[in-house]
Amino acid sequence: MKKIIFLAAAALALTALVSCSKKADSKVISVGATPEPHAAFLELVKDDLTAEGFTLKIVDFNDYVTPNEALEAGELDANFFQHLPYMDSFNKERGFHLVNAGGIHIEPMALYSKKVSSLNDLPSGGVIGIPNDPTNEGRALLLLQSAGLITLKENAGLEATPIDIASNPKNFKFSEVEAAALPRVLADTDAAVINGNYAIPAGLVATKDGLYVEGADSPYVNIVAVKAGNEKLPKITALVKALQSQKIKDYVAKKYPNGEVVATF
Helix, strand or coil: CHHHHHHHHHHHHHHHHHHHHHHHHCCEEEEEECHHHHHHHHHHCHHHHHHCCCEEEEEECCCCCHHHHHHHCCCCCEEEEEEHHHHHHHHHHHCCCEEEEEEEEECCCEEECCCCCCHHHCCCCCEEEEECCHHHHHHHHHHHHHCCCCEECCCCCCCCCHHHEEECCCCCEEEEECHHHHHHHHHHCCEEEECHHHHCCCCCCHHHHEEEECCCCCCCCEEEEEECCCCCCHHHHHHHHHHCCHHHHHHHHHHCCCCCCEECC
């Protein structure tokens, strides 16, 4: 009886292994992405991947959590929405095993306002909206420090929170909001720090509408993320090659002439 159970378990394990192998070798590339510019980039390279023998399936997401959960669970081959510090933080927090398969672009973060037109006009005691996820919150606070609005403690690092603020001369209050919701609450705050991939669909142009814009030397490069061990699969190398192409560079130059998106390859 024990032998039968062992053989059955072995058969199931072999079936699962074969199934995973077939998925890894599949010519379908399932990629989770936020709409703009990530999904737009992917749409542009669909035909290029078809010419390489692959079928690109784009799965749309509107948040920063579920695409990583789906990738870790093996429901996606890759995702394309996040920068490297966010992925590293997510891995650490959730015990995930995601890695960088290739950097594509930077979306400069900016401070926007519907109520004032300059940093000097921000009122004392005003409310500033910032993302509530650890990495982008730290990124937003570093931006505000760079703008001269606050000073962070010396060792605050990339995952700073409002607790790490050492100096706040205008006594700003900070409203921690899900990144995707910041464009919707912009009118209810005095200002808000908004990620590029959410600012762009909301019609916000960093260099035109931003009170202060992150520098082009930002370390927050948007990447193609995959499960560890899959970064060298032919389908993944083909995907990254297609995204790191002159076609994407030309599209970025034409679509985002004001620097809302900057190619990094």
